[in-house]
Amino acid sequence: MSLLAVDDLSVSIGMVPLLDRVSFSLDRGEVLGLVGESGSGKSLTAMTLMGLLPLIGGRITAGRVRFDGIDLTTLPEPAYRDLRGQRIALISQNPMTSLDPILTVGAQIDQASRLHAGLSAAAARARSLDLMHQLRIPEAVAIHGQYPHQLSGGMKQRIVIAMALAGDPDLIIADEPTTALDVTIQAQIIQILCDLVAERGLALLLITHDMGVVAQACHRVSVLYAGRGAETGPVHDIFARPRHPYTKALIGCIPREGQAPGTLVGIPGMVPTAFAYPKGCRYHPRCTAAAPDCRTEVPAGSIQGVGGSIVFCHHPLEVGHV
Amino acid sequence: MAALTALRSAIASPRGAPSAAILALAVTAAIAAPWLAPYPYAAQNLAGAVMEPSAAHLLGTDEFGRDLLSRIIYGARVSLGVAVTSISLSVMIGLVLGAVAGYLGGWVDRVLMAVADVTWSFPEILIALVLIAILGPGLSSAGIAITIGYLAQFARLTRSQIIALKRETYVEAAVSIGSGHMHVLARHLIPNALTPVIVAGMLAVGDAIILEATLGFFGLGAQPPLPSWGALMSSGVAQIYLAPWVILFPGLAIAVTVIAINLFGDALIDALAIRNRLKER
Amino acid sequence: MSDPMSAPILRFDGVSRDFSAQNGFFGRKRTMRAVDGVTLDIPRGKVTGVVGESGCGKSTLARLALHLLKPSIGHVYFEGNDLAGLKPAALRRQRRHMQMVFQDPYSSINPRFSIRDAVMEPFQVHGIRHTPAEGKERAARLLEMAGLDPQLAEHYPHQLSGGQKQRVGIARALALEPNLIVLDEPTASLDVSIQAQIIALLADLKSRLGLTYLFISHDLGLVRYFCDRIVVMYLGAAVEILPSTDAPHRHPYTRTLMESAFLPDPERRRAVTRLTGEIPSAFERPPGCAFATRCSFASGRCYAEKPVLLTTGRHAVACHHPLD
Incomplete structure (x- = not known):
C-alpha cells in the first residue's frame, strides 16, 4: 500500500469548487512531481494534505486522502497537529516567511527537534548540527548562531529543510522550494532533497511549475490543469511519450539545447479562473486537438501504455507522436 | 473609483452610518444657517435673558436673551x-x-523636515498662542494658527508616501519613457499618495474644531457677537449654576461633531484598508 | 565606425557603478560596487543576452544602459552620444529611441491608469497629441501588436493577468518606435507557458520592426534559445562573452551555470557539481578572481591577481585557466 494515497479528492473554498477528483499516490523512497501552471490547484493540494484548508475557508467535498493507513479527511485537528511537522513536513516557496527573524536559525532547528522528538537542549543542538552537516551547510557551528537576515536565500532554504527534517518526517511536501532561488543554488537544493529521499527512504511530493525540475528530480509525475488531473505516470514515460496534449505543450515550453529559433511557442491563452471553467475538458479552449466531444464531455481517466500512465483525454496522442 | 466605493461602504458600515448622518446634519446647519435658524444670531432680548428651554426657544436663551x-x-x-x-x-x-x-530628497528634504520636526515638537495650542500674540486675536488669526499648527503632520505623511511610491516600478517606467519631474509628481506620485493624506486631514478637522473652540473659549478666536461654539461655551461659564444649558448645548455640539468625525474617519480607514499607511509618518 | 549601420547602437566604456550604504546615522559609510568596469558593445539588430545570478549586477547594467542610473566611472554611448553629457531635456528626447520592459508586470503599471492611459502615456510625455478618435485607434493598434484584445483598453491593471500586463508593458515600450529595447527579466515572474508566448512575441516584433534587444535573464537555457550573443556576469563584471549560442564556453562559472540548468529530459540527468564556498560580498571584493572561492580550478594566482577580459576572435573570457 502506498504511503500517501489521494483518491478522487474534491475541494471547495466557499461555494467555489477548485479541485475536482484529483488522484495520485506516493511511496516511500519516491519523488512525485505535481506540476501545472498557476491556478492549476497545486498549492491548494499541498494545503489540503497539511490539513490547513480551514485557514482559507476551504473544505473537502468528496474523495479520500490516506496517509500510512490514516484517513486524513476525517482526522480531528488535535491528531492532525501531531502529524504535522512530525510525520508530514512542509517546505514552502519563500524561506523568509518560514523563519522567525528574531531567533537564531540554530535555535529554530533546535526547537523543531525538541518539539517533535522531546530532546534535551544539548541533544537538540547536537542533532541540529548533525542535520546541518547532512545538508552540507559549511561552518555549521557559526551559522547555528546566526539570524535569518545574515544568511543568503539558498542558506535560509537549507535551514528550512533542516527544520523540516528535525521532526524526522515520513513525507515532505515541498511547494516550489527553489523558485525564489538562483539557478546554481536551485540545482544544489534539488540535489539535496533527492539525496535525502534515497538515503532516508522519505517520500517527497515536489510541487513545481518547471518541467525541467521534474525531469531532473522526479520518479513519477502528476500533471494538473485547472483543478483536475490531466496525466499521471512514470517520468521517463511522460517525457518520452506524453499522451495528454497539455503535458506535451508544457514540456515544449522549456527551450532545449540547440532548439531552433521561432520554435518555442508556449501555450496559447491562459488557465481559466475557477469562476469560468469551460464545460467538458477544461483544456479544450487551448488545445490544438480539441474535437466536438471535448467541449461537452468531461474526459474520464484511461490507462495508457506499459508504464501505466493514466490520461484524462478523449483523444490521447498516439505513441511515438513526439 | 476605489475611493468612491470605499466612501459608500464606509457610509453603510455600523460605525459610519450614524456618524455620517450627524456630520450631514452639522454641515447642513453650517451651510443653511440663515434659513434654519429661528432667530437672527445677534438679536438681543434682555427681557427674555437666560430663559430655560421652551417651545419658543428650544435650547433656551443666553445672558442677552x-x-x-x-x-x-x-x-x-x-x-x-x-x-x-x-x-x-x-x-x-x-x-x-x-x-x-x-x-527631491537631499538637502531640500533635510531642511524642510527639520523645520517640520521643530514645529511638530510644540503643541498646536502653543503655536496658536504665539501666532495670536503676533497677529492679534480674531477668527483669521485662529485659522492661520490652525493651518500652520497641522502643517508638519501632513507634510511628513505625504513625504513618507512619496518616498515609498518612488520605489514602485511604474515610476521608474515613467522616467524611462522620458517623463519630466512634474509629470512624475503630478500623474504618478501625488495621486497615489493622496488618499491617506486626505483621510488624515479629515480626522484633523475634529482636532481643529477643538483647537478653535479652545481659542474661542479664551476669547482669542471669533470676536463677539459672532458665535463660535467655543465662544458660546465661554459665555456660558458665568451662568453655569443658574443656566447650565448655555454651556451644555454648545459643548454637546462640539463633542458630538468631533466624535462623529473620528468614528467616520475610522470607518473610512477600514473601508480603504490604509491603516498601515497612516502609521508611516 | 564609418558605416552607421555596423556601428554598435549602445556602447559601455569601462562602466562601473557604486552604491553606498550607511550603518545608522553615525555608522561607517560602506560602498558596494554593483557593476565593475564593464566594456561592451551592443550590436544593432541583434539580441544580446546578459545572464547571471542575483546580485551579479545585471539589472544595474540594464539601468545604466538607459541612463536610469548614472555610471560612477566610465561612459555609456547611445548612437555615439555620451548619455551623461546630455542636458536633461535632450536626454528625455533621446529616451524616445530607447525603451525598457520591466521584470515585474504587477507593479510596472500605475494602478490608477486604464490600459489605454498606460499605453498612451509615452505620447503624452513627448507632447504628441491625438484627437480622442486617433488616440483610441492608436492604442488599439499598439495593443494588437502586443497580441492583446483592443477591448482591454478600457480595463484597469488589476483586471489583467500577469502575462497580459507584460504585453501592455511591451505595447508601451513600442509606442514611440524605439531602436533599442532593454528587457529586464521580462518573463521571470510568469508561468513557463506564458514565458514562451512572450518570448515568441518579442522574437516576432524584433524581426518585423528591426529592433535591437538587450535581454537580461537568470535563465541560461532561455538566453541560449533567444539571444545571438551571451554576456555572462559574475559579481558585477563580465566574465565571458560568447559570440554565438553554440560557442563552447571557456569560463568555469559559465560551465557551472550550464550544469545547473535543468533540461526537460529525464534521460539526461546531470550530477550537480557541488559548489563549495560562498559568493563574496560586493562590499568587500576579493583582490583576485571573484569566482575563485567557488572554482575547482582555482590556483594561487586566481586569489592574488584579477583576470582581465581578453578577446580572442570574437570570444572574450576573464579567467587565468580558461577551459578548452
Whole structure:
C-alpha cells in the first residue's frame, strides 16, 4: 500500500469548487512531481494534505486522502497537529516567511527537534548540527548562531529543510522550494532533497511549475490543469511519450539545447479562473486537438501504455507522436 | 473609483452610518444657517435673558436673551468653516512641501523636515498662542494658527508616501519613457499618495474644531457677537449654576461633531484598508 | 565606425557603478560596487543576452544602459552620444529611441491608469497629441501588436493577468518606435507557458520592426534559445562573452551555470557539481578572481591577481585557466 494515497479528492473554498477528483499516490523512497501552471490547484493540494484548508475557508467535498493507513479527511485537528511537522513536513516557496527573524536559525532547528522528538537542549543542538552537516551547510557551528537576515536565500532554504527534517518526517511536501532561488543554488537544493529521499527512504511530493525540475528530480509525475488531473505516470514515460496534449505543450515550453529559433511557442491563452471553467475538458479552449466531444464531455481517466500512465483525454496522442 | 466605493461602504458600515448622518446634519446647519435658524444670531432680548428651554426657544436663551439654538446653528458655520478651511489649506500646503521633500530628497528634504520636526515638537495650542500674540486675536488669526499648527503632520505623511511610491516600478517606467519631474509628481506620485493624506486631514478637522473652540473659549478666536461654539461655551461659564444649558448645548455640539468625525474617519480607514499607511509618518 | 549601420547602437566604456550604504546615522559609510568596469558593445539588430545570478549586477547594467542610473566611472554611448553629457531635456528626447520592459508586470503599471492611459502615456510625455478618435485607434493598434484584445483598453491593471500586463508593458515600450529595447527579466515572474508566448512575441516584433534587444535573464537555457550573443556576469563584471549560442564556453562559472540548468529530459540527468564556498560580498571584493572561492580550478594566482577580459576572435573570457 502506498504511503500517501489521494483518491478522487474534491475541494471547495466557499461555494467555489477548485479541485475536482484529483488522484495520485506516493511511496516511500519516491519523488512525485505535481506540476501545472498557476491556478492549476497545486498549492491548494499541498494545503489540503497539511490539513490547513480551514485557514482559507476551504473544505473537502468528496474523495479520500490516506496517509500510512490514516484517513486524513476525517482526522480531528488535535491528531492532525501531531502529524504535522512530525510525520508530514512542509517546505514552502519563500524561506523568509518560514523563519522567525528574531531567533537564531540554530535555535529554530533546535526547537523543531525538541518539539517533535522531546530532546534535551544539548541533544537538540547536537542533532541540529548533525542535520546541518547532512545538508552540507559549511561552518555549521557559526551559522547555528546566526539570524535569518545574515544568511543568503539558498542558506535560509537549507535551514528550512533542516527544520523540516528535525521532526524526522515520513513525507515532505515541498511547494516550489527553489523558485525564489538562483539557478546554481536551485540545482544544489534539488540535489539535496533527492539525496535525502534515497538515503532516508522519505517520500517527497515536489510541487513545481518547471518541467525541467521534474525531469531532473522526479520518479513519477502528476500533471494538473485547472483543478483536475490531466496525466499521471512514470517520468521517463511522460517525457518520452506524453499522451495528454497539455503535458506535451508544457514540456515544449522549456527551450532545449540547440532548439531552433521561432520554435518555442508556449501555450496559447491562459488557465481559466475557477469562476469560468469551460464545460467538458477544461483544456479544450487551448488545445490544438480539441474535437466536438471535448467541449461537452468531461474526459474520464484511461490507462495508457506499459508504464501505466493514466490520461484524462478523449483523444490521447498516439505513441511515438513526439 | 476605489475611493468612491470605499466612501459608500464606509457610509453603510455600523460605525459610519450614524456618524455620517450627524456630520450631514452639522454641515447642513453650517451651510443653511440663515434659513434654519429661528432667530437672527445677534438679536438681543434682555427681557427674555437666560430663559430655560421652551417651545419658543428650544435650547433656551443666553445672558442677552439671544436664542441659543440659532447661535449654535450659526456657530456651526463659524466653527466648522474655520476648521475645514484652515485644515484644507494645511493639507494643500503640506502636500506640496511633503511631495517636494520626498521626491527631491537631499538637502531640500533635510531642511524642510527639520523645520517640520521643530514645529511638530510644540503643541498646536502653543503655536496658536504665539501666532495670536503676533497677529492679534480674531477668527483669521485662529485659522492661520490652525493651518500652520497641522502643517508638519501632513507634510511628513505625504513625504513618507512619496518616498515609498518612488520605489514602485511604474515610476521608474515613467522616467524611462522620458517623463519630466512634474509629470512624475503630478500623474504618478501625488495621486497615489493622496488618499491617506486626505483621510488624515479629515480626522484633523475634529482636532481643529477643538483647537478653535479652545481659542474661542479664551476669547482669542471669533470676536463677539459672532458665535463660535467655543465662544458660546465661554459665555456660558458665568451662568453655569443658574443656566447650565448655555454651556451644555454648545459643548454637546462640539463633542458630538468631533466624535462623529473620528468614528467616520475610522470607518473610512477600514473601508480603504490604509491603516498601515497612516502609521508611516 | 564609418558605416552607421555596423556601428554598435549602445556602447559601455569601462562602466562601473557604486552604491553606498550607511550603518545608522553615525555608522561607517560602506560602498558596494554593483557593476565593475564593464566594456561592451551592443550590436544593432541583434539580441544580446546578459545572464547571471542575483546580485551579479545585471539589472544595474540594464539601468545604466538607459541612463536610469548614472555610471560612477566610465561612459555609456547611445548612437555615439555620451548619455551623461546630455542636458536633461535632450536626454528625455533621446529616451524616445530607447525603451525598457520591466521584470515585474504587477507593479510596472500605475494602478490608477486604464490600459489605454498606460499605453498612451509615452505620447503624452513627448507632447504628441491625438484627437480622442486617433488616440483610441492608436492604442488599439499598439495593443494588437502586443497580441492583446483592443477591448482591454478600457480595463484597469488589476483586471489583467500577469502575462497580459507584460504585453501592455511591451505595447508601451513600442509606442514611440524605439531602436533599442532593454528587457529586464521580462518573463521571470510568469508561468513557463506564458514565458514562451512572450518570448515568441518579442522574437516576432524584433524581426518585423528591426529592433535591437538587450535581454537580461537568470535563465541560461532561455538566453541560449533567444539571444545571438551571451554576456555572462559574475559579481558585477563580465566574465565571458560568447559570440554565438553554440560557442563552447571557456569560463568555469559559465560551465557551472550550464550544469545547473535543468533540461526537460529525464534521460539526461546531470550530477550537480557541488559548489563549495560562498559568493563574496560586493562590499568587500576579493583582490583576485571573484569566482575563485567557488572554482575547482582555482590556483594561487586566481586569489592574488584579477583576470582581465581578453578577446580572442570574437570570444572574450576573464579567467587565468580558461577551459578548452
